[in-house]
Amino acid sequence: MSAQAFRSIDPRTNRAAGPELAVHTAADVGAVAARAALAFEVYRATTPERRARFLEAIAAQLEADRAAIEEAACLESGLPAARINGELGRTTGQLRLFARTILRGDCFGVRLDRALPERVPPRPDLRLRRIAVGPVAVFGASNFPLAFSVAGGDTASALAAGCPVVVRGHPAHPRTSLLVAAAIEAAVRASGLPDGVFALISGPGTALGQALVSDPRIAAVGFTGSRAGGLALSRIAGERPVPIPVYAEMSSINPVILCPAALSARGEALADGFVASLVLGAGQFCTNPGLILAVRGPALEAFLARAGYGIAASPSSTMLTAGIHDAYAKGVEARSLVEGVQLVAAGLVGEGENQGRAALFATDAERFLAEPSLQEEVFGASALVVACADEAEMLSVLERLEGQLTATLQIDADDHGFAAQLLPVLETRCGRILCNGWPTGVEVSDAMVHGGPFPATTDGRTTSVGSAAIDRFLRPVCYQNLPASLLPAEVSDSNPYRIPRLVDGEIVPG
Amino acid sequence: MSAQAFRSIDPRTNRAAGPELAVHTAADVGAVAARAALAFEVYRATTPERRARFLEAIAAQLEADRAAIEEAACLESGLPAARINGELGRTTGQLRLFARTILRGDCFGVRLDRALPERVPPRPDLRLRRIAVGPVAVFGASNFPLAFSVAGGDTASALAAGCPVVVRGHPAHPRTSLLVAAAIEAAVRASGLPDGVFALISGPGTALGQALVSDPRIAAVGFTGSRAGGLALSRIAGERPVPIPVYAEMSSINPVILCPAALSARGEALADGFVASLVLGAGQFCTNPGLILAVRGPALEAFLARAGYGIAASPSSTMLTAGIHDAYAKGVEARSLVEGVQLVAAGLVGEGENQGRAALFATDAERFLAEPSLQEEVFGASALVVACADEAEMLSVLERLEGQLTATLQIDADDHGFAAQLLPVLETRCGRILCNGWPTGVEVSDAMVHGGPFPATTDGRTTSVGSAAIDRFLRPVCYQNLPASLLPAEVSDSNPYRIPRLVDGEIVPG
Structure with a gap:
């Protein structure tokens, strides 16, 4: 942390308000990413049930802290109280939607092709599941200080998938970001999870975000903001020794x-x-x-x-x-x-x-x-x-x-x-x-797509709103002829999480 | 076409064999891509049933042309007849797997969230399906002149998705490529599809492939080959005015x-x-x-x-x-x-x-x-x-x-x-x-993953073998409050293709 002045700005007056806030340095980013990588090993192995309860705990904590969070968000964004109030509801609703999504479990894409020993050549036993990609960097957006920010859609979907999250808080709402981060951290502790599961990086400028996307422990990036910003992060991500996907939602004239x-x-x-x-x-x-x-x-x-x-x-x-x-x-x-x-x-x-x-x-x-x-x-x-x-x-x-x-x-x-x-x-x-409607107003549900071809986003294959967003942070792994005792629960014969699965080409409900 | 000499080479002797073959130019690439873009408008709107019959027609035509194709592949690859024979079976099996995959229809990821007019605020009617991304460039691999080449996995999955395919044939097996392309073209005609649905680009060197990936009408790239080759194509794709995804399977020491x-x-x-x-x-x-x-x-x-x-x-x-x-x-x-x-x-x-x-x-x-x-x-x-x-x-x-x-x-x-x-x-x-097996031998089935984190591939979120490969060439679109008469069949109430769908959060079999 450095001692550089960093405070809330009230856009109605351009005046600084509230206490001076701590600022992270690029060196802090490395330490935070290292903690996220350590936490990943534990967190990705938690059950969907446990992660669902954790997401619900975040939602409940945000509701408990609602007054302070909404006051800060109104001050820092200049947005009216009713809007911010609705946005908090959207944010908690989104966390709960992802809880339901992982409890349903179809997002894990489980497929079983059972062994055919009599076939020539024999078919091995093959089982596929999708696992968390690794620690995810999330960039808060200025225009949704709650629903697309610290506890917003990218954070919710990444945490649901089993990915630790490092949020680069938007400098336009630093105090809101800190309060929301504190709510998430409280939920992390209450859920008995490693503290590296979530972190907020805070401060002015672009260097912190660049350091975060460059960090070798970060596996994917979620971003909502300008075209210049999204393209800059994509470039950094593409030039890493190990390139990573950037999901940037950038610009659209609708x-x-x-x-x-x-x-x-x-x-x-x-x-x-x-x-x-x-x-x-x-x-x-x-x-x-x-x-x-x-x-x-x-x-x-x-x-x-x-x-x-x-x-x-x-x-x-x-x-x-x-x-x-x-x-x-x-x-x-x-x-x-x-x-x-x-x-x-x-x-x-x-x-x-x-x-x-x-x-x-x-x-x-x-x-x-x-x-x-x-x-x-x-x-x-x-x-x-x-x-x-x-x-x-x-x-x-x-x-x-x-x-x-x-x-x-x-x-x-x-x-x-x-x-x-x-x-x-x-x-x-x-x-x-x-x-016969208007494009403002984006429902958070299973069938929503908030995405689109370049340059609306850097990756038109996904959405940043709705439960399908979890696809961003999962990747497939196949297990061939593993003994039953070594199989992950999702692909085991007993299917303890009651996940719907594709078995020998037939869809079997959970 | 230029008149430059281009012939089969028998690797057992390093001698040229067979007739002189036509060579495409970079200018041909543009014409081919333009035809693919035109065909896309028609082809992407075909029913899964029709595309499934087309894939089966390709498989049948490859079997009809088996003798000539296998002879050319053996000569050009130096691989034994039994291996090439098995590879043709794998290639036709793969085409039929993708036919079954689109008839099953879960790959289209259909989701319906029905209107909730009483809710405050009301929820609109939302329907999601995944559609074809556009014309796909496929790079044939040298080491599988059939199963990872002109009618290989990338071609089969892209055609199944509804994407026209332009194959950059591998110069190591040009005559095999032409024969396989002729089989596909015969199936295109027999199926009454526009001829731009498929094309082969043929010739030596790297310029043809670069021109193909640079072409603005190409929407995605499938590649199996060297790390240098995959990275070069990724770079070209990333530097386009509209970047596109490259699915390159590159190198692995297993x-x-x-x-x-x-x-x-x-x-x-x-x-x-x-x-x-x-x-x-x-x-x-x-x-x-x-x-x-x-x-x-x-x-x-x-x-x-x-x-x-x-x-x-x-x-x-x-x-x-x-x-x-x-x-x-x-x-x-x-x-x-x-x-x-x-x-x-x-x-x-x-x-x-x-x-x-x-x-x-x-x-x-x-x-x-x-x-x-x-x-x-x-x-x-x-x-x-x-x-x-x-x-x-x-x-x-x-x-x-x-x-x-x-x-x-x-x-x-x-x-x-x-x-x-x-x-x-x-x-x-x-x-x-x-x-307790060996990694050579890759089953073509629903649960296979032939992919992995960089540098095994440029995109560890997908597989190049097995039915899940179709995910590469589909992207989601949401329809909000469309009148029933304008809804695509996949998301309509009547569900004529009997696709399994997620309706109001519940999985409904087709």
Whole structure:
């Protein structure tokens, strides 16, 4: 620990608040990773039942510490109390979902092919299970100080898998991070687990995170943040003597396609729904609707007018940090200077520091396709409406989009034919397709995918939200002809954890 | 196509044989990838049933063309007819396994979370399935001209997933590659599929493969070969504007641990079994037993003596290519010059070109740990016996091994305690653990893992053999609140393909 000043900053005032907080050094990172590697040997061998109880203990401890955690998170993020309160509920719900997931056990992918001694050549006895990959580095995100941070989805899924976790706490909410870490550490102790199962690395700058990803004991990385940040960590991970996977969720503009019949029939409601989704949380969501596509005409004009009024009337909101606010303001300014892009409306000017004003831009498809910067995310409540000549041009815009977390179709019955044409294009470019909703709001459940092709993420094969996220931190091992006494429980004949398994090609419920 | 001379080479004579073969250019690669991308739109939307029939049609066509294919493969590889005959059976069996896998359908990972409109906030209807990633580049391996080549495991799993395949045929067996490609193309036509579903790229050198991996339409890469080759392709894939996953199976020395009781009780049988596994196919297997660990003493001396006799009496075998033979001869020579490493025995000198002579070396654990080059694979029938002072030293050697495809335990009842100590070390370092067998011989089944931590592969999260290999070429997509008429069949209420699914957290058989 060094003595460098490191305190909470209230983004509403840009003033430091609360006590001076300890700062880790790169040397601390090595010690923490070494403890995680030691703990791995014990922790990965715990039963799913024991890890489930541990996850539930973390959730209970977070609820016990709720008042202090929420107070710190509100102060450090500038987010309203109701939002932070909901986010804590989401965080504990997520921990409990992963507890249920490992108790169900299908995530361990157990398969048994029993010996066929009479076959020529004989088939050996083969048994597969998926085991924890090793200590995982998790990078907290600034925009979800609870649900994508110290005890967030990556931490929950890695702990569920049997991986110790080292969190690189986001410097934007250091006190929240410490309080949440203390809750997890209390659960570690109460569960009788080695203390290396969890650690928080805290302090400003990028060196700590780089040291963590470089550490030879770290086996995988979960990250939610900017494209530059995710790519930098991927590069470090790829250049290690032993490269490791990086699951970085980076940037997405989340196209919303207003199909003709829907736009004609309910353009006003769509405009209102869009504005509400755009300005929610100062637009600081990975799934913020940043791109609207529609066919040019009176219906789109009406939509734009209505949405413009909505934006113009929307109050400013405090953004998460001065850095994020500056980047947003610069991004909006840069966009307003692009030739052929019009500023349709801007939100109200607010009082206080770091006030994000919503911004709505419009352009046409030709300009959009000619100017690659218009596909870049402006993190905050900024969106671009692209007017297309016809449905064919809308399709060709979609075909040239980068990978996205989500795509949204606004459709009425008469749009189904066009939607059927769009679906194959969207499927190959995004992780989640919604109809008649808005992409903000990500359910934490079994069927959720919060992921998508590059550059939405560095690894479109997985999700960072929902129980399928545990796949990130498991890898398969096959046991051939092991004596029964040496077989791991998951692949043993007695199947004590009641795991559903694939036995000789047949699915056998647990 | 260029007119450059490109013909089969018989490794027994180093002479060219058969007709001059056409050579692709880097420009052809682009055209082929474009056709694959077009075919992807149609092929990925086919039913599992239709793809299963297509895979079976490929298998049937390979059987119909068996005589010509096997003749070419024997000539080009120098491998005996019985081996090539068995390999064709393995190849067709593999295609049929993937047909069964997609008909079973659990690989599509379907999950349904039904809407909960009464919940606060309401839960939307969420449905997840895994879809094909896109056109896949497959690199044929020299050492399995059929089972890991044009119609090999990567091709079968990618086609099963719904991905078109472009194979970069291995220049060591160009005529075999063409014949197998013709069989696949006949099956493509007979199945009424677009011809871009499959293509072979053929010719000498590394430029064709580099162009293929660089092509923006290629979405993933399967490779079996050298560490240098796999790492080079990974680098190219990682530096693309849109990086893609590379599944490279590279190098492994496959440790075999002779535990004390087993070594005492049946040292002679172990020596004979070991020699048979080592010299099989001139040792040209990824799972060749290249490292033997045992505790120093009379039992190990007896094992070494017996294995030495076996090696000294083993006839030479023709290696696959002059390049592989040269690399093997140099590798053996370099190893014999390492201080503290003794040549225990070498196989018989053979007649003809490219004759690989088995080689058995011995050293002690201290030397092994001090000399990193001793962990490198010498591709061919070369192995190193490492004498350890005691079981603790054996454990510490294992702890310092790189990632491996396999590890083998030779154990008797009295070794079970020690084996239980070894298992956690082996699990974290390899993809398959065998007891009382030999690692050569890889069953193609549901529970097989042919993979392992780096540098055994570039991606230890998957396998290249067995039905779980299909995971490589699928990625998840979530559908939120789609009208029933727009839902893909796999996630529809009616479940026409009878896929087992996870519905509201419960596993529902198909």
